[in-house]
Amino acid sequence: MAAALIGGSLAFRALQAQMARSAFLMAFRTARSGDAASSQHLPPGLADELLAAQVLHKGANSCIVRATRRSGGMSVAVKLVVAEQGRFDAPRARALRREAYMLVALTERKCEEAVRLSGLGSFQLLPRQGLAWFVLELEEGRDMATVMAASRDGPVADTECMRFARDVLNALGLFHTSGLIHGDVRPANVLRVRSKGMFAYKLLDFARAVAVDPVMAPAALVDNDARAHPRMAPGSLPYAAPEMFECPERASCSADVWSLGVSIFHIATHSLPFQADSDELWPVAVAGDMEARAPCVLDRLDASQRSAFDNGLAKVVARCLEKNPQERFERAEEVYEAVYACLTTRGEEAYSVFISYRVASDAPLARLLFDELNHSVTP
Structure with a gap:
């Protein structure tokens, strides 16, 4: 009798757990951004803790x-992640563990320029159930892709571009230094928040982080399987380096x-340096002609914007966009x-001189004069 009661109790609990999981999956599939959430989400x-x-x-x-x-x-x-087909395959499970590792590292080092866990141990991976979650610090802000889409002010000012770069670079x-790459740096993966009266930027989404230096990288993150290297989703293609199209395992x-x-370049000009009409054409647009240089950020700005844009930052962006990794x-x-x-330099008293030109043949001379005169220190 006792055994039957225990068995019945266990079966009832299993049924309850299955029903709760089914309710969660239904709420997950039908959820929309901005919806009110309940315990079923x-x-x-x-749900017992939160x-x-x-x-x-x-x-x-x-x-x-x-x-x-x-x-x-x-x-x-x-952050909740659900497998597409019931359970996580081995590469996806490894990617989630890498993401968790980086979140732990960023949290332990108190990196202010990245999204962090809300306390250590705030991660759970259930491969067979196809479920993982991360409990993160709540940051009030919007990602830069959303900011650009909603902006009526046009491109971001150069000083703000510098702060954006500085904060992202602190996290990168x-x-x-750990022999890893983020693998998916783009405006959609940078959160803009208010901090001490100005904007600060936080890197997020470490799902494509991967070891590129087996000597420096933690042993737990070294994976010789080429499939473990970042897969470029459609949203990432415009930001992918040429070598990522040709041989990503050598990144x-x-x-x-x-x-x-x-x-x-994108936040400064509201345009991408390269253009493609479809996802299939991005490899050609970015890596098709390795001798062709990326456009200069200054060439995508109008006269007033160009005169105000820091020439030094334009040169930094140009070097970042060298197609040959050895020149980057x-x-x-x-x-x-x-x-x-x-x-x-931006903190000094300076003035800008913009040299306009109308004829294409005058462009090299105009650029030379602009480089010499732009942001000269006021006498």
Whole structure:
């Protein structure tokens, strides 16, 4: 009799767990950004610790929910990831573990320029159930892709571009000194928040982080499987370095440098340095002609914007966009030094001279004069 009761109790609990999971998956699939959230938007177990409030973002296989800890009342952001077909395959599970590792490292080092875990141990991976979640610090802000889409003011000013680059590079520095790359640097993966009366920027989404230096990288993150290298999603293609199209398993830290250069170019001009009509044509647009140089950021600005844009920053972006990785900045710290020098110069009294030109044949001379005179120190 006792055995039958115990068996019945276990079966009932299993049925309850299955029903709770089914309710969660249904809520996950039907969730939309901005919706109010309920306990069903959190997986069983996590709902006992957190009180869901709002769906902040909904992707195809991921969802971010604003929630409050039942104990203490702290607001957090919960990133939920659900497998496409019931369970995570081995490469996807490895990618999630790498993301968790980087979040732990960024949290332990108190990196202010990246999104972090809300306390260590705030990660759970259930490969067979096809479910993973991260409990993150809640950051009030918008990603830069959303900021650009909603902006009526046009391109971002050069000083703000410098701050954007500085903050992203601070976070990337931790990756590169550990033999890792972020693998997906782009405006959509940089959050803009208010901090001390000005904007600050935080790098996020480490799902494509991968080891590129087996000697420097932690052993747990070294993976010789070529499939483990970052797969370029459609949204990432415009920011991918030429070598990522040709041989991604040979990528180095300079691939992140290229992506940052494209990102600065994009927010500074509201245009991409390269254009393609379809995803299939991006490899041709970016890597088809390795001798062709990327356009200069100054050439995409109108006269008034160009006269105000820092020439030093334009040169930094140009070097970030060298198609040959050996001619590019090698690591984040090198770019940081160059950007910091631009910020230092921006703090001085300066004036700008813009040399306009109408005829294409006059362009080289105009550029030479512009380079010499732009932002000269006021006598």
